[in-house]
Amino acid sequence: MKKLFFLSGLLFTVLTAKAENQKRYSTEDYIDLWKITAIEQMNQYQIPASITLAQGILESANGNSRLATEGNNHFGIKCHKNWDGGRIYEDDDLKNECFRSYANASQSYEDHSLFLTGRSRYENLFTLSITDYKGWAKGLKAAGYATNPKYAHLLIDIIEKYDLAKYDIMPYLPADSKKEDLSIEVDEPAIEFDKPSQLHEEKLDELEIEASRHEIKVNKYRTRYVKVQKGDTYYRIAKEFELGLWQLYKYNDLGKRDVLKEGEIIYLDPKRNRSKRGNNVYICHKEMSLRDVAQVEGIKLKKLLKYNFGNKADEVLPAGTKVILR
Structure with missing residues (x-):
């Protein structure tokens, strides 16, 4: 009996130590880890950093969910029919659904931006001000990003509780910037958001004119x-x-x-499916790819890939290579 108690106690000690070694991130931890990435994505794709952070917090449970820890998927993006990357399976609306898996979490942030910018159902979001986090939250729900009827309210509550809106007026920081630099800017007291928001809008107007x-x-x-x-x-x-x-x-x-x-x-318009008759071949005048030829000739890349079977979109073709155009 004493031996049984000893083994049980040893097992409890081992499990406790293992649990302690698996750090669980708080919301504050998550924000500190990913705020710079969210700002970089905002500057590149015009998606509010507050929205990106709030979605990451909510969808990944502060980076602690199985999708986040095993699949580096922080935004709950499912595979969909065109996804050819890694996969991880998890119960969601249905049992054992397919979710995207990434080599690292930064790829998840990049794919989140591409997911929103690359689908027509989200295009109305980009007519909103980058500081209108409420409009973005409601727009995401209306466009069907999540099935939870309270999704927009959950995002807004996170943004307001953790004051994430201040990141929507942050300047661009290079990828190699020290996190301490961002903390200094973020922690400055007495920020009046109405005024910076107005300045931000004026700056966008200047950029549009330019x-x-x-x-x-x-x-x-x-x-x-x-x-x-x-x-x-x-x-x-x-x-x-x-x-x-x-x-x-x-x-x-x-x-x-x-x-x-x-x-x-x-x-600014769709390209053609093939060239006109009599213009059947393009001869590369320098090293090019089929993607380059598609832009020069104004023909859809997927058609060139079909006509030139065996070549890849970004494969370098030597000068003098003949590319079939129809």
Whole structure:
């Protein structure tokens, strides 16, 4: 009997020690860990940092959920039919549903931004002010991001309880910035949010005026396009020409290629499925990829991939390579 008690006590000690070693993050811990990433995503994709943080807090239980700890999925994004990455299975609305799994949590933040900017049902969100967290929260619920009828209220409560709205007026910080620098800015006392919010809106107006310099051109198929200028973002171009972000992504065969290059072509209309008769082949005048040819010729990338079976979208093709266009 004494031996049994001894073994039971030893087992309890081992389990207790294991539980203590598995750190559970508080909401404050989570905010400290991910506020810089949320601000960077905001500056790149125009999604309020407060919304991103609140969704991460709610969907991942402060980073403690199984989806977060085993799949690095902080936003509860499910696989959907086009997902070809890692997978993790968890009961949700249905039993054993498929959720996306990532190599690290930063990829989850990036995919969250791409998920919102790449789907038409969320495009109305990007007409809202970046400081209108209530509008964003209600818009996410209305667009069907979550099935919980209280989803918008839960996000708003988190944002207001932890004062996350202050991150929506934070300046851009490079990825290698020290976290201490952000803490210093965040902890400054007596921030009046009405005034910074107004300044933020005025700054956005200035950026829009500056960005409204694109000259619309048309290619040989009468498809409209513009050339990327220094400082351009997909958001600015979309807003200037009253397009949804999803349209720019679709028209230009964009997936996770999120960096605009100065001088490259961005189409404002859908590209063609094939070239005109008599223009069956494109000869690369330098090292190019099928993605490059698709933009130069104004033909959909998926069609070029079909016509040139065996080549990949971003595979480098030597100068002189013949690419089939129809």
